[in-house]
Amino acid sequence: MTFQPEKLGQSKAVLASSLRELRKRVGLSQVRLAQRCNMSQTTLSNIETGRVGPSLVDVELILRVLKASPAEVAEVMSLARLAHTEWQSKRASWRTGLEKRQAELAGLESEATVLRYFLPAMVTGLLATPEYVKASLSGSPGDKSLTAARKLERQAVLYDTTKSFSFLLTEQAVRWPVLHRAAMAVQIDRLASLSHLPNVRIGLLPIALTEVRGPMNTFTVYDQRLTTVETFTGRLVFQDSRDVAAHLSIFEAYEQVALFGEDARCLLAEWASAFRS
Incomplete structure (x- = not known):
């Protein structure tokens, strides 16, 4: 079909x-x-x-x-x-207001205990500086100030130690020049800072990694019950356990080769320095 x-x-x-x-x-x-x-x-x-x-x-x-x-x-x-699959059109989100989408995401984040984010293209709003959040909304219609504020408010969930967060970012996601060079360096510094939180793991996938399949879609897995997959025109929501398990398997495969901790922070410092030079 x-x-x-x-x-x-x-x-x-x-x-x-x-x-x-x-x-x-x-x-x-x-x-x-x-x-x-x-x-x-x-x-x-x-x-x-x-x-x-x-x-x-x-x-x-x-x-x-x-x-x-x-x-x-x-x-x-x-x-x-x-x-067991839901399609959420981006155009529909624009019609109802992007801030409503932020409320939906906040609800998913509040209900979940273990959250995994696979980010091959850009930094997610939870990890973004205010400048980065504003720039990431540049292609959206209407007044984006309320949406930006809601995105920044959602970041408070990172400090809830009853939850664990794992973020996997490709080198492209971290280094894609959404902002001017100095601001990009600050954004990268923020990733390094957040990696020190006890319940937050930030893993990096450098371009030099060749032993894994090329990354495709941005996706998030909430516990083991729901997966959202982002596309240019909207998002798919999978609730079937097999689809969720498949995305968990993909996440774990990348997680095994990602750099974490001091290794990741050293690489982030190198990338930030490149933007400052």
Whole structure:
């Protein structure tokens, strides 16, 4: 099934309908199917009406009990994966106000305990200086002052020691000249300073690393329950455990070769000095 963002909102209803029609075609009642799947009839009813989104494991079990054909399994599992994926258009964020997006991010950060950020292109707002935050919003429409203020307010979460933060930044992300040279040096100094926080790990991926795959999308993993992936035109939100696990695996692979601690701070000092020279 080809990914089409506009169909994500429809996938839950289509999934529910498909499962219901498959059951009826086989001639099983909800009660009988629920018994064979070891779930309550109420749960199955909620799945078939779209009130509850089933996990991929639930969908696989239902399809196996219903003896669905390989083509039916492929189609319904594609629907199930889409049902666990949300598309948030950047244009929609602009219409509703970028500060609303900051409130959503603050909510995700407040609920999570372990947060991982993979940053191949730019420094995230949590680690940014006020000048960098302002510059990063230059391409956004409307009044950006409130959004910038909200971004800076969110940085307070870094000092909550009940949470742990891991940031992986490529050399490009750190050195991309978003600001004039002196301000870029200050931004890099901030990264070094924040790396001293006991609950914050900042890892660097220098360009010289050749033994790993080339980095692609910016993504964030909140605990082990949700992943957001950034694109030019919006963001994808994955809630399926397999998608989250895949992004955790990618993060861990880069984490194994990243530079941390004093090694990272020495490299940051070198990059900052280059901007000052």
